[in-house]
Amino acid sequence: MTTSILGVHGVGMTFDGAGGRHTALEDISFDIGARDLVAIVGESGCGKTTLLRIMAGLQRPTTGDVRLAGVPIVRPEPQVCLVFQHYAATLLPWRNALDNVLFGLRPRGAEGRQLRQSALALLDRMGLAADARRFPWELSGGMQQRVALARALIRRPRVLLSTSRSTPWTSARARPSRSCS
């Protein structure tokens, strides 16, 4: 077991709804090390996405905490990238595939040129070199998913989370970049 990069410690989550208090997660603990590939399996509605949202800092747990390299995550953490299952709804329809990959990175100047090159290289690795200028709605579901993945990978996250039931990682054209720990 390598050193823990992301540690989930005693995480619990309860929601107060119209039907009373609902416990989604209870005392979840595990560690993820560098280059670990972890699958969280469970039936629909058992709290997998809630757990991933907590791990990415998008939601605070009711109990316990999540630590990135020992530091508690208390706000959205760009180092822990989440690729949503509804990837099509996370791509900006007014930006082409390349600009979607660069979303939020402010590619300006020399650094910007380098970023654009990296984005193009990533799209190329995803088999989307010819589709960089196409808009998300001009791409198939699988292609949109790969754009969403490229957008996460270009940020070189230390942890990549995916709520997708079937990621395109197994495809020979779309291996996860080494930058993903």
Next chain:
Amino acid sequence: MKGSGGRALGYGLVLGLLLLWEAASVTRLLNPFYFPPVHQVARSLFDAALDGRLATALLTSLGRGFAGFAAAAILGVGLGALAGRHLFVRRLIDPIVELLRPLPSPAIIPVAILLLGIDSSMKVFIIGWACFFPILLNTIDGVRSVPPALVETARNFGLRYAETLFTVVLPAATPVIFTGLRISLAVMLILTVVTEMVAGSNGIGFLLLEAERTFRIADMYGFIVALALVGYGLNRVFLLVDRRVLAWHHAMHKVPTP
């Protein structure tokens, strides 16, 4: 092809009706005092255009109209974005909006005259008031309809509140916001004319009413035609902006899902 044929026929129908009006007026089938022949209306309009009366009046009116429209757009989109994002703000403004929205805007003209007088500021206020609600409500709807996953992704990537609002939420809501802007553009023209008719000494609404009161009936029709053309032109310009700004939105709904 069928569509363009229909359109040509539609313009032909307008031309036919104008010719019918001209013939009925010249032959006195219609009382030419109330319905002066079309050529006289055209000449009145042409004269008003030549001596600068029309341009001055239109510039004054559109200046007021756009001042009110711009204020309504800034406030409506600003408050609508906040209300769309935050339930608290929505609940806070909802009772006031629901009480004031159904109120016909001309009903507050007396209040506005009392407080602001009969000058441009009163007119701009009334126009802004009337334009505000369609923009506000459409912005709230548009912002609320933005897919939560889009906002979550922006948060996950570390974008700040304002950055998320301006680069994700508002662009995604633009198609619905534009619906509100388009409604308000029509409202703007209506209220510009109404306020100028109620109070004031310039603008196209004032000229129109003055022509009627001094029995210059051909002038009156001329100004009505000018207003119709302005309304048509404004809508065309808006559609051009819409096609440009929302090119992605229109293209998206044309492309069959691959």
